[in-house]
Amino acid sequence: MKKMTELIESKLQEAFREAGLDESYGRVGLSNRPDLCEYQCNGCLSAAKVLHRNPLEMAGQVASVLKNSSDFESVEAVAPGFINIKLSKEALSFFVKQMSEEKKYGVEEEQPKTIIVDYGGANVAKPLHIGHLRSAIIGESIKRLGAYMGHNMIGDVHLGDWGLQMGLIIEMMPDHTVSIDELEKIYPAASAKAKEDPDFAERAHQKTLLLQSGDPECLKKWNQIMDVSLRDLKKNYEKLDVHFDLWNGESTVNDLIPGMIQNLIDKGLAYESDGALVVNVAEAEDKKEIPPCIVRKSDGAALYATSDLATLEQREELFKPDLYIYITDKRQAMHFVQVFRTARKASIVPENHSLVHIGFGTMNGKDGKPFKTRSGGVMRLEELISDTNEAVYNRITESRDITEEEARKTAEIVGLAAIKYGDLSNQASKDYIFDLDKFTAFEGNTGPYILYTIVRIKSIINKYRSAGGSAFTSADIRPSNSDSEKKLELELVRYNEVIENAWTELAPHKLCQYIYSVAEAFNSFYHEVKILSEPSDELKKSYLAKIELTMNVLLDCIHILGFEAPDKM
Secondary structure, eight states: OOOHHHHHHHHHHHHHHHTTSOGGGOOOEEOSOTTTOSEEEOHHHHHHHHHTSOHHHHHHHHHHHHTTOTTEEEEEEETTTEEEEEEOHHHHHHHHHHHHHSGGGGOOOOSOOEEEEEOOOOBTTSOOBGGGHHHHHHHHHHHHHHHHTTOEEEEEOOBBOSSHHHHHHHHHOOSSOOOHHHHHHHHHHHHHHHHHOHHHHHHHHHHHHHHHTTOHHHHHHHHHHHHHHHHHHHHHHHHTTOOOSBOOBGGGGGGGHHHHHHHHHHTTOEEEETTEEEEOOOOTTOSSOOOOEEEEOTTSOOOHHHHHHHHHHHHHHHTOOSEEEEEEEGGGHHHHHHHHHHHHHTTSSOTTSEEEEEEEOOEEOTTSSBOOOTTSSOOBHHHHHHHHHHHHHHHHHHHSOOOHHHHHHHHHHHHHHHHHHHHHTSOTTSOEEOOHHHHTOSSSSSHHHHHHHHHHHHHHHHHHHHTTOOOOOGGGOOOOSSHHHHHHHHHHTTHHHHHHHHHHTTOHHHHHHHHHHHHHHHHHHHHHSOSTTOSOHHHHHHHHHHHHHHHHHHHHHHHHHTOOOOSOO
């Protein structure tokens, strides 16, 4: 289904041609002055510079061609040369009716591609903490958005399950079976001891080499660590409604690393520097220094870059993805520049397979510093979820008569929305403040407010049906009867364009901006128009068909963002 802007542009370009002007100037966009118009064309300003003509005069000529069109309520030329456009109520309602009848409400799926999303990045032997939140939430929403656009999305958690950290843990591990709580204490203790005790550090280093060489005793302990860690990780990712297709880690490609390194040597790309093996990735046009990519340390150990390159090699062999999307803290940006350039130079990833890194900012506390517990430690993710659910539970029970069981269940659903929307409504690359009171509020630009809007629409429709109201369909949609109704329609018709833009830019925050605008428009309409007490059955059915479409659009959007709506709030 075409976008509304495309339909308006086709009419405008025709008018430009009729006025003797190049149709390429007939581009339109949403007006940033909705009090004056709904859409706007600035093309005459650009044309005036080329043609050395009066832009307002040209705008007037184009507007005069369209003045009698049934698609527009008004088309006006205003100084210094803008064309201000308002859609007719009939054209708008016709588009809304078409939307209601279309699969995915007018969103056209793209030619399917295979896309790997590398997100999560948790380290084994440690429970998830708030530092893992953004990667999981952003990655899951991008994976769902790509699937909505028709692509084969493959999510890989890419665990940190190899390297020196494992050697440190294995060296300090007791012989008995350990719990996730014990593992959580072992790693920082081992890391601290390695800094003070050179002998312990050397033993841990040897354990790392033994593990990478397949030593049975080290592998036995490593498998125990993996079993305990994966159970805990899967449980907590489930609480976040985050789901991976692959549970691979650095260990998965350990056997591929020697051959991959030899390939770099054979191609003349890898060379020794201070005992380490590196690949020069600097390019002449670089504006800042790009250090060589180290693929093997002087002691023979592999690094993150080594396993990332081997992982790319494996993914090309297994999946041949058209696109790779990596989601990590933005402080790892240089690492991915080095890895991507090495992968290109070594032909590990062909030129027609795209590599993208999305670097996200920090989640901070109200003091503007990285979020901590009250005692100053790093907060476990399950603790953050529990605190959020409790805050939502308190809001629900203080103002509503509801059973304990229902309140707790609703609090879990709404709490997840509060966390995810609070994160995703910010542009990924920017830091943001985690404000529990703000995020769990039922008013304002929050996840609970979006859910409350959906629940309100469900309630209206259920009341209508419970009272024995006759069925309504998209065929019942009529032209708007008020300004607030038209404003709601204007938000709805943007849906397919918003989804496409959010996917093209890999920007879930644009989806959040949209659903907040839709929710605001619906609530204005709801407060102005008495839907169920409307005496005209025709109008009532039209209202209901439109708010059902509103609900369905919001439901699809929140599913993409990674949360759901309760039946009641």
